[in-house]
Amino acid sequence: MWLYKFGKAICTAYYKFLYKVEVMGANHFPKEGSVLLVSNHISNNDPPLLGITCPREISFMAKEELFKVPVLKSILYRIRAFPVKRGMSDRTALKTGLALLKEGQVLGLFPEGTRSRTGELGTGLAGAGFFALRSNAQVVPCAIIGSYKPFSKIKVIYGEPIDFESMRLGKISAQEATDIMMEKIRELIEKNSK
Structure with a gap:
């Protein structure tokens, strides 16, 4: 999509001018196949x-x-x-997300469902676990660390994919699956906040 690439070029110039963007762990990101990318949510940025x-x-x-x-x-x-309709189960959005994963694409989610007002990691909603359990996607946790103050450092850390294969066979609940993702995100934040 040309607009996505154009927007990415514009945003790259903007964010790298305004912030010191540091990316870690991008080598963990699968080069192909469906991926569920889950991250904490601290800003509209x-x-x-x-x-x-x-x-x-x-x-x-x-x-x-x-x-x-x-x-x-x-x-x-x-x-x-x-x-997606917030605050309720949106079947259309769920079907769209699953279809994207079935096509081998990357679906990005913020499991908390809304921005954290304090910057602290909140509780994840079951929707992220639904996608992880109902697809064969690789699940990649991600942490965004920083304040988005002009010229400050913003870290984006991609973790290693979480192995959900055994959990899919073990019939865990969607909420339990989300909790596992949130714990991985928490670990990334704690490890890289210093």
Whole structure:
């Protein structure tokens, strides 16, 4: 998608001028096949920051309200975003996400469901676990560390893929699967916050 590549180039120039962006662990990211990318969520800047640091194009869920703005709606679809109704089970969004993973694409999620007002890692919602258990995607945890203050350092750390194969066979719940992801994200934050 030309618009995604164009947007990535613009955002790369902007974010690398405004912040000291440090990327770690990108070599862990699978070069092919479906990937569920799960990250903490501290700012509205998180999706574009992941977009410029991830080795592959990402499709993100975005709150439905954004798609009600005509011009923005057109742009969002062209940069691989799709709508999700917050606060309820959105079957259409779940089907769209699973279809993307079935096609071997990268689906980006923020399991907390909303931005953390304090910067502290919150509780993950079961939706992320649903995607992990209902697909064969490799699950990559990611941590974003920083304040987004101009010219400050922002770290993006990609962890090693979590092995969900045995957990899929073990019939764990979607919430338990999400909890495992959140713990991996927590470990990345604690290890790299110094």
